[in-house]
């Protein structure tokens with residue numbers, strides 16, 4: 001354990017910077033998302049890249065989640081070792097080292113699937129899996145408006161034909177990532193386009209004789225908008241467990257629903273407008289292309305923004321604050337994106353009513369391959 005902390009201790013007695021996760025808020029977020037999925041008769045397959053922590057995945061599974069989504073083979077390894085049996089790596093796995101690790105994983109994970117959006121990617125998988133006498137599930141990726149990976153609708157059937165002809169691969173369905181939800185497109189519209197795309201293409205795949213048991217979409221902001229007849233079988237929301245400033249600014253959650261905050265100490269107050277804290281870019285991740293402009297926001301003071309980070313220093317704009325922070329004060333900071341911030345820490349201090357209740361290791365932290 002990195003943090004020298006004691007159960008029952010006040011968070012304001014902890015050393016800083018440290019990552020706090022409020023267990024009550026986390027539980028509430030997990031239950032709320034599960035209710036949304038249930039009310040649309042969708043399976044929830046949470047993306048674990050957000051929290052990278054098997055204890056949280058267990059909470060999600062106990063609430064009703066079916067299967068997990070991962071981004072990396074190394075993340076899937078951590079969750080497989082923790083006993084999770086249904087894993088979808090929603091990422092194209094390319095390169096012999098990764099594919100061999102995937103094959104090792106397939107020997108003991110009962111349900112394992114990966115994303116494929118090219119014949120080159122499928123061939124790389126097939127060579128290793130067929131040589132080892134193994135089979136892996138393939139979920140074909142459609143480009144869902146995020147302009148990231150995925151094929152266009154007219155490319156789907158030709159890809160499916162070629163994948164189906166390769167040994168060691170079993171097509172299980174298709175998916176898309178609704179990343180447009182983070183670009184200001186109205187969320188209902190985002191969901192309408194996503195569901196239409198996925199259900200139409202699923203039908204084409206079925207009519208061509210392919211197996212389509214999984215039609216997977218969704219992310220955190222889109223979750224409230226699915227209906228029972230939306231045409232998907234599952235959603236893969238991830239950020240909802242912790243929430244962050246992006247979700248607040250998108251109108252998806254309130255501050256009281258943000259579970260992950262960073263505790264930092266004011267180390268200098270050089271001017272009335274500026275306080276310097278001990279959380280810099282190694283404690284509050286710098287952000288790329290996110291919704292919210294800034295590096296962190298004070299809990300309870302939405303105008304208290306961290307406007308600049310150095311390696312070990314965070315610059316807080318104290319001008320708009322109701323009271324001026326003093327050297328030695330401990331402050332709670334909401335990160336713009338919980339996921340990139342959490343990946344900087346080895347462990348999360350679990351809290352309830354501002355007291356420490358446990359410390360959980362972020363077991364897949366740094367799992368990049």
Ligand SMILES: Cc1ncc(COP(=O)(O)O)c(C=O)c1O
Pocket residue numbers: 047050069090177218219220221236237238239240
């Ligand atoms: C493929 C995929 N699925 C699901 C998600 C989860 O989205 P969110 O973080 O909005 O919950 C992501 C997040 O980036 C993703 O890349």
